[in-house]
Amino acid sequence: MTPEMMTDITITIVIFLVSIAMVFKGKILRETKQGTSDSSIEKTQNRGTLFLICGSVVAIIQIIKLGSFLL
Numbered sequence: 265m266t267p268e269m270m271t272d273i274t275i276t277i278v279i280f281l282v283s284i285a286m287v288f289k290g291k292i293l294r295e296t297k298q299g300t301s302d303s304s305i306e307k308t309q310n311r312g313t314l315f316l317i318c319g320s321v322v323a324i325i326q327i328i329k330l331g332s333f334l335l
Contacts, residue, residue, distance in 0.1 A: 269333070276329050283322035290315030 293312025
C-alpha cells in the first residue's frame with residue numbers, strides 16, 4: 265500500500281471513531297432527565313438528537329469509504 269492510501273485509511277478510521285463517540289454522547293444527552301426547567305431538558309434532548317443523527321450519518325459515510333478501500 266502506498267503511504268497516501270495508509271494515511272487516508274487512518275484518517276477515515278479516526279473520523280469513524282469520532283462519529284461513534286458522537287452517537288454515544290447523543291444517547292447520553294437524550295437520556296438526561298435532570299435540569300432546572302423543562303426548556304433546559306428539551307434543549308439537551310434536542311442536542312442529543314442532533315448528535316445522534318450527525319454521528320450516524322458520518323459513521324455510515326466512513327463505513328462506505330472503508331468498504332471502498334477494501335474492495
